[in-house]
Amino acid sequence: MTEHPRLAAADGIEEGKRLIRLDDDRGASLAQRLANRLHLLTWRTPLHKMRLKGRFPLKLLAVPEDPIFGDVVAGRALLAGRISWRGETLALADLDFATLSVSPGLYDYLHGFQWLRDLSSVATRAEGAPVAEAIMRKWLAAHGETIGGPAWACPLWGRRILFWTAHAPLILSSNDLIYRSAVLNGLARGARHLDRAADRVPEGVDRVAAWAGIVAAGLLLPGGEPRRMFGEAGLTRALSTAFFEDGGTICRSPAGLMDGIAILSLLRAVYDVRREPVLPAVETVLARAVPALLGVMHGDGALAGWQGGQPLGEDRIAPLIAASGVRARPLRQAPDWGYQRLAGGATVVTIDAAPPPVTRLAAGCASTLAFELSDGAHRIIVGCGGARHAGATLPPALAEALRTSAAHSTLIVNDANSTAIHADGSLGRGVGAVEIDRQELEGGSRIEASHDGYARRYGFVHQRVLALSVDGRELRGEDMLVPAPRRRSRPAPFAARFHLAPGIEVTLTADGQGALLRPDGGPLWQFRAKGGLLSVEDSLWVDADARPRASQQLVVTGEAPAGGASISWLLRRAG
Numbered sequence: 001m002t003e004h005p006r007l008a009a010a011d012g013i014e015e016g017k018r019l020i021r022l023d024d025d026r027g028a029s030l031a032q033r034l035a036n037r038l039h040l041l042t043w044r045t046p047l048h049k050m051r052l053k054g055r056f057p058l059k060l061l062a063v064p065e066d067p068i069f070g071d072v073v074a075g076r077a078l079l080a081g082r083i084s085w086r087g088e089t090l091a092l093a094d095l096d097f098a099t100l101s102v103s104p105g106l107y108d109y110l111h112g113f114q115w116l117r118d119l120s121s122v123a124t125r126a127e128g129a130p131v132a133e134a135i136m137r138k139w140l141a142a143h144g145e146t147i148g149g150p151a152w153a154c155p156l157w158g159r160r161i162l163f164w165t166a167h168a169p170l171i172l173s174s175n176d177l178i179y180r181s182a183v184l185n186g187l188a189r190g191a192r193h194l195d196r197a198a199d200r201v202p203e204g205v206d207r208v209a210a211w212a213g214i215v216a217a218g219l220l221l222p223g224g225e226p227r228r229m230f231g232e233a234g235l236t237r238a239l240s241t242a243f244f245e246d247g248g249t250i251c252r253s254p255a256g257l258m259d260g261i262a263i264l265s266l267l268r269a270v271y272d273v274r275r276e277p278v279l280p281a282v283e284t285v286l287a288r289a290v291p292a293l294l295g296v297m298h299g300d301g302a303l304a305g306w307q308g309g310q311p312l313g314e315d316r317i318a319p320l321i322a323a324s325g326v327r328a329r330p331l332r333q334a335p336d337w338g339y340q341r342l343a344g345g346a347t348v349v350t351i352d353a354a355p356p357p358v359t360r361l362a363a364g365c366a367s368t369l370a371f372e373l374s375d376g377a378h379r380i381i382v383g384c385g386g387a388r389h390a391g392a393t394l395p396p397a398l399a400e401a402l403r404t405s406a407a408h409s410t411l412i413v414n415d416a417n418s419t420a421i422h423a424d425g426s427l428g429r430g431v432g433a434v435e436i437d438r439q440e441l442e443g444g445s446r447i448e449a450s451h452d453g454y455a456r457r458y459g460f461v462h463q464r465v466l467a468l469s470v471d472g473r474e475l476r477g478e479d480m481l482v483p484a485p486r487r488r489s490r491p492a493p494f495a496a497r498f499h500l501a502p503g504i505e506v507t508l509t510a511d512g513q514g515a516l517l518r519p520d521g522g523p524l525w526q527f528r529a530k531g532g533l534l535s536v537e538d539s540l541w542v543d544a545d546a547r548p549r550a551s552q553q554l555v556v557t558g559e560a561p562a563g564g565a566s567i568s569w570l571l572r573r574a575g
Helices: 030-042 046-051 072-079 104-111 115-120 125-144 154-166 177-200 205-220 225-242 254-273 280-294 314-324 396-401
Strands: 002-007 014-021 082-085 088-091 339-344 347-352 371-375 378-382 411-413 433-441 444-451 460-469 474-483 492-500 505-508 514-518 525-530 533-542 548-560 565-573
Touching: 072 082, 072 115, 072 125, 082 104, 104 154, 115 125, 115 154, 125 177, 154 177, 154 205, 154 254, 177 205, 177 225, 205 225, 205 254, 225 280, 254 280, 254 314, 280 314, 339 444, 339 460, 347 460, 411 460, 411 474, 492 533, 492 565, 505 533, 514 533, 525 548, 548 565
Parallel strands: none
Antiparallel strands: 002 014, 014 433, 082 088, 339 347, 347 371, 371 378, 378 492, 411 492, 433 444, 444 460, 460 474, 474 565, 492 548, 505 514, 514 525, 525 565, 533 548
């Protein structure tokens, strides 16, 4: 809910107080889980297989053009006979879809056929078709007739239909009529599978992907007008639950938002090739989603690492924005999505100002009230990031640890997470409400925010104040632990952590209250703290290739008595 709203004339920023509450339902109920499990089991029954029978297409009505350029390195690896994905490498000769044992990300990359985009970005039809056909034959042999299992998950089928149709020249160039028929028959079966199961996909971008596959099949397969109408109705519903009014996704992940924009951009290309008007809900979501994505980008043109994401660079984001067809400024305030952006001069500050996403939507991070800061192309304060990208270079145990509050630049009480993370990966109790008061002043921007994540366990509310000067040369902060209403507070240690980007040289000042921060090739920044003991500890940062890189962090520690405590700090650009 919003209290005392005032509209800032300069940037359309809603000033004043806003209270964000977390949905109490953190996961699916037992009945829902049992129903979903039973539904998955029915996929392997003869009845479901019979439902997928019907008239099979002889051709596609059109072939859309994928508007997004792929990964050149991954594409060249495919031409050289290797699958290369975030540090994982697999020889095409050894690829067996029936016994595939890889990370979840590579599994989705292979089964969703996103690799077709990478291959087509570096190869001509003559060069790429033999590679694509060889992989397609292996997939059909393992899963073309064997219905069910993870390979038949609806989100994968939605993406598969989009990529199969957009890159049909690579997979349908063969003169082998039996093979071509198997591909087209598989496409039709996948569409019928989605017809019956798309609405059972958990709400979010995955459900959008499933319904987008239905719409694409309706537009590109003969006799698909009824399916198109059915699919557009389902897609409109899915979009309304997957995206907030400010353009963010309910999973709260910038990577998830990129995925949603990519899916809708590819679907729009399907409409374009058929010369049909694009579903209005698609255009509306794209127009909102792009400014939201730009709002969590830093001065280096790359993403902030919120909710376990990677700092994907401009080379990945710029083609996506271009494919969306949307030109917009970064959104400075996304209160529903949960991110705030402060900008002045060359300095950009992004803030996680909401509770984590509920467990049924994502494996969220306990990062409430953390911030990141960049100065032009140089990142200064970061979060560790990477929790969503376990793989060959990032062990699962480490990726899980990167979800904790201590892996973010925020204040932590008694080394505990602001929202509990259970051993099974689900989220427990913690942040239930975040209150924000944003003001645009003549001298800069100021945000006062608080969360109740430590109220139940320690009796404290964490309040954080961030004020960025209009020229971006100074960020003032204050962190307070205030006794929570109707709670009994008790003494507890605290630590305010400021993770530094790799390559920053740190020198503590003689008085022990400050530090000089020298980015490699960047301007000097000064850090000063009052109210706690300042030290330097080791840290790490996960880069755009999901590789952990050594870094350091500033840590301000202290003891909060029952009456509360506060520390003040300053980041000032000296160069």
